Amino acid sequence: MTTLRLRPEDPADTGAVRRVLAAAFARPDVTTPPEVGLVDELRGSHAWLPELAMVAEYGGEVVGYALLSRVRVSSDEVSAPALALGPVAVAPHRRRIGLGAAVVQAVLDAATELGERLVVVLGDPAYYRRFGFSRADRMGLTSPWSGLGEPWQALVLPPSANAEAPPPRGEVVFPPPWSKV
Template sequence: MRIRPEQPDDSDAIRAVTAAAFRGAAYSAPPVTPGGDPGEATLVSWLRDDPGWIPELSLVAIEDEKVLGHVVCTRAHVGDQSALGLGPLSVSPQRQKSGIGSALVQAVLAAAAARGESLVALLGEPAYYGRFGFVPAREVGITAPDASWGDYFQVRTLSRYDGRTGEFRYAAPFDRL
């Protein structure tokens, strides 16, 4: 398996992997259209069309030229300062729990740090993301977009983190879900 930036011809495969990964998951966003793919699959398309899209932070895991997983970070903000929002992270259901998701998270965090980014936030399972250095956002004074998310809203500070605090805002397409 190798990880590389998303290429233009990967978009259909990314949508398929994302839809399959989130289909039937209890925590999945509802379909945008009745009977359609989970909201996360549509979200990736919306994010590509948003000014917050950062092409080098949209990564795919490839094996035998097949997309097995995808992760993306997009421009977000804490107050008026730049940050990143991670998600969705998707792995083909047949390959989940094989290390692909971990490899994608590590790769996107390394790419974000190399770009000089300071903070990455996400909504996800603390037991999973804690291994990558994510902590509940409230521990560093960052407020979730929705208070009911509690400890599931997490942040990972990077070397350029300056101690900023305040309310976190994802890229605008997240508000459409």
């Protein structure tokens, strides 16, 4: 029986993660998909949270990936931390067996355990709804992708014992690496 193991990315996984991202986001018009560069640049930035870079290992092979990186929600009153989900990838030869959902749920669970409150994502509403995401604009969150409507989504994570404050509202400010995607 093949086993699934979900765990934080280890520095030794960098090459495998790059291969999964390159295969998952491959397009005939690009040599290296921008998602590969995004993760590489985030690794060297203040937005990188190593405990929130999760791999799915299936049969001893890294075949899935989900990343949460630091963003800020800014308004006139406050600037608060939040997280951006992405990229999420599964190697093409391992799709349709639940690995994507498993690695996304694992990284969201890890963020909840760390006391994080808010996650944003740009993606397929039908897919991300299963995790509790809903339209971010209806939560008072804007971004460069707000105009896309339903794909711009947010999830309020369960509060920890010491974080009962409501989630922040305002403009979601992404770190510079995100501008290249």
